[in-house]
Amino acid sequence: MAMKKPLIGVIGGVGPYAGLDVIRKIFDNTRALKDQDHLDCMLVSCPSMIPDRTEFLLKGAENGMENPAWGMFESAQCLYKAGAEYAVVACNTAHSSPIFNLFSRMARESLPGFTVVNMLETCAAFVKESLKITHIGLLAAKGTYKSRVYHEYFREEDGFALIEPEERGQEKIHEAIYSKQFGIKIYTEPVKPQAKNHIACEIYRLEERGAKAVILGCTEFPLAVDPQDFSIPILDPGLIVARKLIALADPEKLLA
Amino acid sequence: MAMKKPLIGVIGGVGPYAGLDVIRKIFDNTRALKDQDHLDCMLVSCPSMIPDRTEFLLKGAENGMENPAWGMFESAQCLYKAGAEYAVVACNTAHSSPIFNLFSRMARESLPGFTVVNMLETCAAFVKESLKITHIGLLAAKGTYKSRVYHEYFREEDGFALIEPEERGQEKIHEAIYSKQFGIKIYTEPVKPQAKNHIACEIYRLEERGAKAVILGCTEFPLAVDPQDFSIPILDPGLIVARKLIALADPEKLLA
Numbered sequence: 001m002a003m004k005k006p007l008i009g010v011i012g013g014v015g016p017y018a019g020l021d022v023i024r025k026i027f028d029n030t031r032a033l034k035d036q037d038h039l040d041c042m043l044v045s046c047p048s049m050i051p052d053r054t055e056f057l058l059k060g061a062e063n064g065m066e067n068p069a070w071g072m073f074e075s076a077q078c079l080y081k082a083g084a085e086y087a088v089v090a091c092n093t094a095h096s097s098p099i100f101n102l103f104s105r106m107a108r109e110s111l112p113g114f115t116v117v118n119m120l121e122t123c124a125a126f127v128k129e130s131l132k133i134t135h136i137g138l139l140a141a142k143g144t145y146k147s148r149v150y151h152e153y154f155r156e157e158d159g160f161a162l163i164e165p166e167e168r169g170q171e172k173i174h175e176a177i178y179s180k181q182f183g184i185k186i187y188t189e190p191v192k193p194q195a196k197n198h199i200a201c202e203i204y205r206l207e208e209r210g211a212k213a214v215i216l217g218c219t220e221f222p223l224a225v226d227p228q229d230f231s232i233p234i235l236d237p238g239l240i241v242a243r244k245l246i247a248l249a250d251p252e253k254l255l256a
Numbered sequence: 257m258a259m260k261k262p263l264i265g266v267i268g269g270v271g272p273y274a275g276l277d278v279i280r281k282i283f284d285n286t287r288a289l290k291d292q293d294h295l296d297c298m299l300v301s302c303p304s305m306i307p308d309r310t311e312f313l314l315k316g317a318e319n320g321m322e323n324p325a326w327g328m329f330e331s332a333q334c335l336y337k338a339g340a341e342y343a344v345v346a347c348n349t350a351h352s353s354p355i356f357n358l359f360s361r362m363a364r365e366s367l368p369g370f371t372v373v374n375m376l377e378t379c380a381a382f383v384k385e386s387l388k389i390t391h392i393g394l395l396a397a398k399g400t401y402k403s404r405v406y407h408e409y410f411r412e413e414d415g416f417a418l419i420e421p422e423e424r425g426q427e428k429i430h431e432a433i434y435s436k437q438f439g440i441k442i443y444t445e446p447v448k449p450q451a452k453n454h455i456a457c458e459i460y461r462l463e464e465r466g467a468k469a470v471i472l473g474c475t476e477f478p479l480a481v482d483p484q485d486f487s488i489p490i491l492d493p494g495l496i497v498a499r500k501l502i503a504l505a506d507p508e509k510l511l512a
Contacts, residue, residue, distance in 0.1 A: 005302075005304045007302070013291060013294065013296070014291060015291040015294075016283050016291060016294045016297075017280075017283060020276060020279060020280055020283070023276060023299070023301070024273075024276055024445075027272050027273060027276070027444075028444075028445050032442070033436065033441075033442055034308070034441055034442075035269060035270060035271040035272065035303040035306070035308065035441060036303050036304055036306075036307070036308070037303075038269065038271075038272045038301070038303045038304075039304075040269070040301065040302040040303070040304050040305070041272075041299075041301045041302075042298070042299065042300050042301065042302075042334065043279070043297075043298065043299040043301075044298050044338070045279070045294070045296065045297045045298065045299075046261075046263070046296040046297075046298075047291040047292050047293075047294045047296070048261045048292055048294075048295075048296050049296070050291070050292075051292070052290070052291065052292070078298065078338040078339070081337045081338060082300070082334040082337060082338060083334070180289065185289075185290055185291060186288070186289055186290075188283075188284075189280075189284050
């Protein structure tokens with residue numbers, strides 16, 4: 001009898017195109033000469049169940065807004081029932097403690113044998129293993145900055161300095177994601193030049209302030225940024241975790 | 257209590273990028289100003305369970321090769337367990353009778369309330385309603401030609417003429433999909449110029465032979481063709497069925 005192949009799950013919808021982007025990166029990084037060589041994957045993109053993560057972190061908890069963790073857990077249940085062994089949540093802000101701790105506790109307690117791969121932890125491990133740098137720029141959504149979740153992985157006492165845009169830059173980045181005129185959440189195919197420019201400009205500023213690499217800490221940013229346009233490494237946690245998932249499911253399939 | 261939102265399922269993996277493409281087209285054609293406006297969708301991309309459809313149709317049945325319908329049905333069961341109401345199979349060749357009849361019978365008998373939307377039937381209905389044409393070019397994989405599945409929807413006795421590439425053209429098109437040097441199944445990001453050229457050339461030939469529109473009858477072709485590059489309508493069954501799924505799940509969300 002053939003061994004059942006491992007099934008990789010992606011919790012998407014946060015936003016929808018970001019989830020799709022992570023799945024695409026799994027395909028792009030898989031050694032495959034035909035359909036059947038590709039890894040079994042599943043995308044649950046149910047945004048109707050998952051409130052905006054940044055809104056929840058900025059003002060939701062006090063206003064009785066539902067924790068996005070519940071919808072993320074419902075998505076995880078879908079993947080679990082379908083037989084997924086591994087899953088990732090395709091949203092940086094969702095990894096902030098007030099959301100992710102509840103989500104991962106529910107998954108651990110209710111879904112035996114189901115491994116939630118932490119995208120931020122995976123990204124941080126990659127940076128520490130592959131790049132000998134201490135000064136790292138962080139582009140993120142406001143909720144991610146407020147929660148300081150990346151600081152848990154790059155601690156000052158370990159010699160790391162996370163460089164964040166100044167307040168005006170954070171506003172610009174927020175607009176690049178959420179603006180009704182040009183934000184990536186609305187305009188994805190194609191991304192509007194204003195959104196691209198806002199992000200590129202903040203990458204340059206982070207570099208001027210000493211960043212030796214920049215983390216694209218929101219899964220919408222890779223849709224708008226080509227890392228080859230910059231002289232320092234641009235780190236995409238979605239790409240890093242896609243490669244990690246391949247390595248977990250079938251290491252021989254991981255493209256160099 | 258909030259009404260449960262309809263969940264749209266896509267049976268992908270046939271091939272993987274084609275499944276992704278149909279999901280992206282659902283997102284692209286949805287009226288959405290924020291994540292939560294998007295429709296709930298699910299992609300099951302389990303190519304390890306589904307043998308090559310063309311290979312099965314050309315030589316598989318005699319050689320005891322497993323019918324792809326079984327793996328498609330396993331994928332449908334995943335979607336059903338997760339709560340999907342509608343599903344489409346993101347592969348034209350999979351709609352050929354020897355595969356699709358078995359698949360849809362199993363789904364009908366075992367998955368109550370689960371609607372399999374037939375991509376080819378949907379495409380044919382769109383052509384008949386929207387375009388007043390009788391001469392239609394068909395680009396497809398060899399298995400699709402052999403099965404004559406599109407002829408079931410465009411019948412000669414109803415006045416339709418399906419124009420197919422000549423034998424050499426069919427070989428070229430087969431290479432564009434399957435070639436180990438430049439086929440779309442291997443080289444998707446980006447698609448190789450040879451694959452694009454082979455397909456474009458056959459579109460021109462079909463037009464010369466009287467086609468008033470050309471159906472991209474393999475879900476890999478839309479990855480390689482920009483309809484704006486041609487003077488006749490280029491019909492993408494994946495796009496047409498994506499719009500149909502939105503109309504079924506929530507017609508107000510369908511972009512004009």
